[in-house]
Every structure is written in structure tokens, then in C-alpha cells.
Amino acid sequence: MDIVFILVEPARPANIGAAARALKTMGVGQLWLVNAGDIEPEAYWVAHESGELLDQARHFPDLASALAEVDFSIATGARRRLEKDDYLLPHECRDAVFGKQHSLRRAAIVFGRESTGLTGDEVALCDAASRIPLAVEQPSLNLAQAVMLYAWELSQGKSQQRPQAEASTATLQAVRTQLDHTLASLNIGGDDNLHQWAHEALAHCNDRDLGLLMLLLRRLPTARD
DSSP states (O other): OEEEEEEESOSOHHHHHHHHHHHHHHTOOEEEEESOOSOOHHHHHHHSSOHHHHHHOEEESSHHHHHTTOSEEEEEOSSOOTTOSOEEOHHHHHHHHHTTTTTOSEEEEEEOBTTTBOOHHHHHHSSEEEOOOOSSSSSOOOHHHHHHHHHHHHHHHHHTOOOOSOOOOHHHHHHHHHHHHHHHHTTOOTTSHHHHHHHHHGGGOOHHHHHHHHHHHHHSOOTTO
């Protein structure tokens, strides 16, 4: 399973370099950049022997384009957004990702702008959300510090990752589709809070949970039956 760290509109080249250094140090994750422009020399100076992550970084015009190539994504931020009700702690992100390792080919941790974070619409694009509890509201962690923390958590999951055959995303996608079908049959649309909560709950499901949920959803009578 691939893990990518997505930076949305990072403000300075140095911050990109520091994030790359954090990923290299933890030995986990690829770097994807959204609307970041060309990588400037300052990023390489700060990256310090992590330049290959900058060379291999993928660029996207917007977050939706990047997430189109991801099976499961977690938005991060210092503040809660109305678009998500359930916010995972960093160690819960590790469990959310590696618990589904047989159902994911690629997972992403998404970081917003240093000044304002992710927009509500960008958070809504992600499957789950996470925040780091801090002792004080200000100062907050800088971008590289946040990347380092999540990278460390995921490195612990990677070290415990079980050997496996090639992962298939069929189960997770099928559960999402069947869940939408069941909710729609109950007249619960995408704007309903219950629809949002049901999909957010999938973040807590491991491979076994997803399989069981799929069986239940298929057998559950719906209002259209």
C-alpha cells in the first residue's frame, strides 16, 4: 500500500523542503503538491539529503484531482470544520489506514495552507478528518512538525504491516456504493447529517468490518424492496 502526503498550496519553498525531510526521516510516504508551482532551490537546501522526494513529487492543479487517484484520504487541520463531525487522533489515523490494508492501494494524509488550513469544501472531499490536540490554541504546529507527527504514526503501522497479496479496492468501493443505495432508499441524501456520519464511520472499519458490513447491507431490506 502506498501512502502519500498531500500539501495544498504550501506558502514557502522552505516548508516543502522541511516536509520532505520529515518524510525521509520517518521512512514513509510520497510527496504530492497541490497548486504549489515549481520547486525552488530553497526547498532543496532545507530538504537536506531528501531531494529525491522533491524530484519525485507529483503536482496537481487542485485537491480533487489528487484525490481522484487515492482510495482513502484523511484531512488534517488545527480547527474543526462543520463538514466533518468525527475527528480522528493521529494514532487513530494509523489504525484507520492499516486496518484496511487489504482494501487500499493508496491512502493520503492531506495538509492545508499554513495560514488558513483546508477549506470546508476541501475537507468534505476527504473520507475522514483528523486534528492534533494542543495545550494552547496558539502557537500551533508548523507544517513540517505536523507532517512529522503523522509520518511517525504511520511509520509505526508500516513496521507492523503484514505481508499480503496485492490489495483490492473493490470491498471499500462496494461498501460505499451499497451504503449510498441503502441510505437513498430511506430518503437520506448527501446533505443529511446521517449520510455524513455513516460515511465518516467507515474510517474506523478494518478489512473484516468492511466485509461484514457489506454482507449486512446487501441483506438489509430497504424501503424500495
